[in-house]
Amino acid sequence: MKTLVIVAHPNLDQSKVNKTWMNRLQQEDLTIHNLYAQYPEFEIDVEKEQKLLLEYDRIVFQFPFYWYSTPALLKQWQDSVLSYGFAYGSEGNKLHGKELMLVISSGGPSEAYQAGGYNQYTMSELTRPLQATANLCGMHFLPSFLLQGMMNLTDEKLQESAEELVTYVTNPNLRSKR
Ligand SMILES: Cc1cc2nc3c(=O)[nH]c(=O)nc-3n(C[C@H](O)[C@H](O)[C@H](O)COP(=O)(O)O)c2cc1C
Incomplete structure (x- = not known):
């Protein structure tokens, strides 16, 4: 299985999580x-x-x-790359059968992303537009990999998440069995 990781961070020099993830995935x-x-x-x-x-x-x-969304360039990428006749439309089947996975870091902790929590909505709810995009393109939308809560993030937890990410991204069997 061939995997492409599209990293979208406007300031990787200042990034803690996404830079660490990217450097680890590069290996x-x-x-x-x-x-x-x-x-x-x-x-x-x-x-x-x-x-x-x-x-x-x-x-x-x-x-x-x-x-509650992607950085702007990744939205721009979706708007221009996922075009009619390529990604959708009667002959737009080029992405059919491929998998789409989201790997997201958020400042807010996981408990903030639930009904009644600080942000009210779950990450599954907030990433629905990307799930719908995958559906329209005939892609399999995989469960997302999340690291949430920057306030309590230690270096150790970050390294652990980078190892978990490698295991997750390279796992060929992530599709749900119905
Ligand atoms: C412009 C901007 C918008 C942000 N919006 C959110 C948000 O909606 N929800 C959230 O939990 N964190 C938000 N954050 C925090 C970032 O998600 C967090 O700093 C980032 O995931 C940490 O990863 P990094 O170390 O790779 O930069 C925002 C940060 C910035 C700069």
Whole structure:
């Protein structure tokens, strides 16, 4: 199985989590695509991105949660790369059967993301637009990998999560059996 990890962080120099994750994943047999490094001016090469997607079975979006969503460049990437006739529409079947996985860090802790919690909604609810996008593109939406709560994050916990992430991202059997 070939895996493409699309990393979208606007300031990796200042990042703790996403930089650590990216550096660790770089040691594995995966392709890391650092979106902000590639397109600092937001001028996405759509053809190149679409060609790249064709080569992989599992597409991973790795990003920090910004305003309950993705950082802007990853949204821009979706808007331009997942085009009619490529990703959706009567002949837009190029992503059919591929997997989409989200790998997200959030400032708020997991208990804030539940009914009655500080943010009221669960991560499953808040990532619904990406799930719907995967559905429309005929992709299998996998359970997300989350690291939540930056206030209480120790270096040890961060290293642990990086190891868990490697195990998770490289696990070929993540699809739910119905
Ligand atoms: C512009 C911006 C928006 C953010 N929005 C959220 C948010 O909606 N929910 C949340 O839990 N954390 C939010 N955060 C906190 C980030 O998710 C958190 O700092 C990041 O995941 C940590 O990862 P890093 O060390 O790789 O930067 C936001 C941070 C920034 C800078």
